[in-house]
Every structure is written in C-alpha cells, then in structure tokens.
Amino acid sequence: MTDLPRLGAALYLREFIGITGMQGFVRDHDRDVEIRDFTEIGALGGNVWPDIADRARQLFAGHAGRIGIHGPFWGFTVDMPDPDIRKIAQDRIAAALSALIRILDGKGGGHMVLHSPYTTWHGFNRWTNQCDAAGIAERTHATLAPAVRMAEENGIEIVLENCEDRDPAERVALAASFASSAVRVSLDTGHAHYAHGSTGAPPVDAFVRAAGAALAHVHLQDADGVADRHWALGRGNILWPGVFAALGELPVMPRLIVEMADARDILPSVIWAEGQGLAV
Template identity: 65%
Template structure:
C-alpha cells in the first residue's frame, strides 16, 4: 500500500515501553507527539529539562518527526490579564525549549496549541457580545513571543480545535499571525463532538476550510456527544469521507493517533490499514 499516508501517534514516554509492539511500530519512520509536557508541574521549576533530556535519550535513532502537545490546562491563549498572560507565555516558551532540546536544535517539530474559540463565543457570533476581533487581538498579543521563539527554533505551532463551532474562525486566526511557524490542526473527535452537540459542521469541513494551512491532525473516534478518544472505528466518525478530504490537500498533514488508552493506538492503526486509509 505504497500510496497511503503513514500514521503516527501521541503518547507519553512511559507508554513507549508499556504498550507491547508500540516502539517497533513507531520505528517504521512514524511521527511521534509527546504528551508529557501537558501535565501540571512539567513546565515549572525546570522540570521540563529532565523530561526533555530523558526523551532525547529514549528517542535516539527515531527516524520519524517529533512534536509535543503544548500546555493548556487552566488557560486559553486569548488571555486578557497581563499578569496571567506572562504565565501562559512562560509555559509555552518552556515547552518550545523542551522540544528544541529533544530535537537537538535541528527544528522540524510541531507543538499543539489549543484554539481560544469556545462554544459561548461561537453562539454569540453576530450578537452584541460577538468578540471575534477581541479573541484574535488578545491571542496575537499573548502568543507574539511564542511565535518568535517557534520561528527561531524551526518549530511549527499548530492550533487545534476544541469547542470550535466554525472551522473558519481558527483558519482566520492562523492567517492573522502571518507566520510560517503557525498552522492549523484538526482534532477529529473534537470536531465530531461539536457537530453532534453544538450544530457545528461535520469533520471533513474542517479539512476543506483549512486547505494547505492544515499541518496536523489528531485522529480519534467519538460519538458526537463528548470528547471520547476512542479507537478508530469504535465511534461514528465517517473516516472514508475524512480521508477523501485529506487526499485533496496539496500535502498530507501529520496524522497523529491520539487515544485515551495507549493500548488503542495499535488497534486504531490496524483499523486504518484494514480500511486502506493509512499504513
């Protein structure tokens, strides 16, 4: 199946050894996204340096691309308070420096950043409470030093949908950064939740809205009700329609299987191969 895209995965360092066969699967030149830096405390008091050093040692010889999921718990990137904004910036900058250390300064990695658009902001579009311009302006201000650091390290920040109802909002935000270091990410389960629970459009519309700006996809299945991170094929996402949309792009994004249970990574990989969607 030489013409099919190659999937990678998101997981914690500990899972690489805990899940039988996972390391061998990744050794086939697959992309890896580390989730360790999302944990509270991982980016404080230089703890990230030890995690990054361990990752660099553990991943020596890995031939696929490497990225990280950036911090997100407790904040959004459109932070209006200048004191809190400084904390957000510090966490993001530490995560970028951690990835740079893992990559040995060679660049080519990605860091996932959560979208600032919420269900509330989505339903208030076109009303007197519409804050699209404010969300964009605050995000640009908060992320300015982070984007500059990403450019310096050769790392791409990918902005992932969470509660987003309108995929175009995130695309417009990425364009507003006007930087080659900022691109769009799609989380399939998040999009499916928004489709089923908040009347957002279906998952494949996110692909077409982003077009060539789509650089990264989290592959997870869901039921359209909540954020499940189920194994692919166990929810109700229309995977063939999604992959048809992906095939229309000028370049295939990084395909990252992101599971609630790490043992479901290989289950999902086998599903993609059986459906002749990816290898």
Template identity: 60%
Template sequence: MKNSRPTLGVALTLDALERVEGLRDFVFDRDRDLEVQDLVPVGALVEDRWTYTVERARPLLDGHKGRVGIHGPFEGLFIDTPDPEVRAIVQTRLDAALSAAIGLDRGRGLGHIVIHSPYTTWHWYNRGTHYDDTAAILERTHRCLGPAVRRAEDHGLTFVIENCEDKDPAERVALAASFNSPAVRVSLDTGHAHYAHGSTGAPPVDVFVHAAGAALAHVHLQDADGVADRHWQIGKGSIHWHAVFAQLAKLPEMPRLIVELAQIRDIFASAAFLSAAGLAD
C-alpha cells in the same frame, strides 16, 4: 509520491514508549511521527522541569528518524486571556514548552507544538450581539503568542492551533493566517470536530479538513460518538473515516497524522482498521 497512502504517527507518553509491549517496534519500524504528551500535566513545565522530559527522551528516541513534537500546556492557560498578569504566566509556560520542543526536535526544525483554540461555543452564539468578542480574541491572542511565535520561527518549529469547542471551522484558520508566519498553522482533532458536529451543530469532520486546506499541518485522529471527547479506538465510534481521508488526500501536502487515544494499546487495532480500509498504514 504526492498524497500516497500516509503513515500514521502516535501521541504517547515516555512511560508508554518504555512499557507498552510492541509500541516501540511499532514506532521505530516506520520512523513514525511522535507527539510527546508528558508536558501537558500541570507542573510539568514549572522551574525547568521540562529538562527532565528532554533528557529522559534522548536515549528512548535514539535512532528514531521521524518528526517529534509535543502537546503544549492548556489546562487553565488560555491563549486569549485578557488579564496581563495571567498572560505573563501563559507566556512563561509557552516559552518552557518551546524549550522542550527544541530539545526534542534535536535541531532539525521539524517539531510541532499543539495549542488549543481560543474559540468557544459561547463565543459563536454571541457573534453579532453586544457580547461579540471576535476582534478582541484576535488581538489578545496575538499579544499572548507573539513572542513565542518569533522564537519558534528562529528554530523552525510550528505552533498548530487545535479545535476544541470551535463551531465555525474557518475561524481558527483565519486566526493562524493572521500571524503571517510559517510558525503558526492549523491542527484538527477529529473527535473534537465530531463532538461539535453532533452536539452543537457544527459541520462534519471532513468539512473541517476542507476549511483548513493547505493550512492544515497536524491532525489528531480519534474516534467518538458526536456527544463527547471520547478518544476511542478508531472504528469504534461514528466518524466517517472515508470522507475524512478523501478530503485529506486533496490537500497539497499530507499533514502529520497523530493517533491520540485514551488507551494507548488501542493504537494497534486503530492502525489495523485504517490499513484494512486502505486509508493509512
């Protein structure tokens, strides 16, 4: 049924899936969407090391019917980098991440790859000045992501651009749309949006949902205090969850909802909180 009570997914490492008591049952009982995060650390995508993650995941995910995506690399790897030599490194890492995502997706065309927005607070406050870099950010991002987007299209995978410092929730929505490709859509991190709201004057989290609209394919659910990127258990921060889910319910299709927490064991209490509130299971 359209916009029925959604099922939560989980961001996790393979270590957590193996070792955290009750996590495997939580995932498999509902075939929850997964986001494998083993490929984020520096070095995880060097020299085909991603193949170890894919091979390790196969027996651990045997029988799982939910969608499986990854968080792509981001530490020091900016998708709008102006240096062509650095861009080549970013593209190499993105290509390796795509290979891993293809392997984890098992040919179903359902995987996602989270990448970070190129928009910063510095950029926002310098719009309209001598240092306005808006057009160049768009051009550089296309130059960097173009080959990866074309390969993602061939395999039915989707890059989702996640807000980090973004103050204007519409900018990365327009960036994603500019690719005119089903392989590029929008991600929302609730804690990042709440930080931007509390610390830089961005709109509240539910407005980020509204701004993304039908382009929103993926959400990182985490709680925070509006000051920093906390990844707290849901219900322990100050995000207005009923407002967020009210906006999500208005979308033509529910995005995959990935709970992403600093402490993976907090997934159980977070799911219980959202279930008790009548928002998600």
C-alpha cells in the same frame, strides 16, 4: 510500497516504554511522534522539563520520524485577558518550546499543539452584540507573539487545534493573521465531531477542507458526536472514508497522529484503518 498515509502516535514517554509492541510500531516505520508529557501540571516548572526533554531525546535517538509535543493548556487559554495570568501562560508555552528545541537538539522540524481560543459560548454569540471575535484575536496575538518569534527562529510550527470551535474557518483565519510560516492549523477529528453532533458545527471533512493547505497536523480519534471520547478508530461514528478523502485532496498530507484516551488503542486503530484501506 503503499500510497496510503502513515499514521503516527501521541504518547507519554511511559507509554512508549511500557506498552508492548509500541517501540517497534514507532521505530520500524519511523512514524511521527507527539510527546504528551508537557501537558501535565508541574511538567514545565523549575528543572522538571529539561529532565523530561533529555529523557525523550535519549529514547528517540536515531529516530527518523518527525517529533512534536502537545503544548500546555490546563488552567489557561491563549487569549488570556489578564496580563498577569497571560505572563504565566507565556512562560509555560516558552518552557514547552524550549523543551522541544532540546529534544530536537536544535535541528528544527518539530511541532507544538496549542488549543484554539474559540469556545461554544463564542460560537453561539457570534454576530450578536456579545461577539468578542476581535478581542479574542487581539489577545491571542498578545499571548503568542513571543512564542511565534521563538518558533520562527528554531524551525518549529505552532499548530492551533480546534476544541469547541463551531466555525472551522475562524481558527484558520486566526492562524493566517500571524502571517508566519510558524503558525498553522491542527484538526482534532473527535473535537470536530463533537461540535458537529452537539453544537451544530459542520462535519469533520468540512473542517479539513476549511483548513486546506494550512492544515499541518491532525489528531485522529473516534467519537459519537456527543463528547470528547478519544476512542479507537472504528468504535465511534465518524465517517472516516469522507475524512480521508478530504485529506487526500490536500497538497501535502498533514502529520496524522492517533491520540487515544487509552494509548493501548493506538495499534488496533492503525490495524483498523489499514483494513479499511485508509492508512497504514
């Protein structure tokens, strides 16, 4: 037995099937899984998503690890000002939640990742006459209200993931403003490291501590502080001992999901983390 946290994996279904050793890696230790297929353009239209959901349910039948999805994000933000486009965003998000409910067969316990509405422009214009913090929060509530109700009714957590966020506390406060157990916080380590290196945000471990007990989910990826790399752990220059130390201070360990640009880097990342005594 080990007290080290166990890492999960973000995967397209084709990667779960096609990468040598991936099924055993996931199944042998009931690792948490995040299905990425619903991020693709067209995946949430018409009768496409039910077929993907049914395939996922079959592939993970009997799997005891937790299952979630990455929600849609291409072409819209969760703080859409145009009500017509907002309706499209709501429909996409609702379809993704419906897919997750179908995969889980109504049992709950899943998560859906949605991207933060906060941009670099907003970060640099905070506290100026161009600041739109109140508007961003208001529009995000307007967009997500139906999804939050749906998540509450089905035992699912929507987790808000940092992308360009410079202030790690702002997204945490936004999640808390919903006053719902169905809205919590996600951290992407590479996004945080990019923001630290390129836009003056605090380091990754500060993002962990800013979220505290609200942190339900983490995308683990390495980076260089310049761009969104999604490199194998150990390839970039994130200070991982500090990140895992901060994670270890939390009352409950979040879902730790390795999210790679090349899913073949998932297994080497876990081997590296184990070799460093950080996770298994």
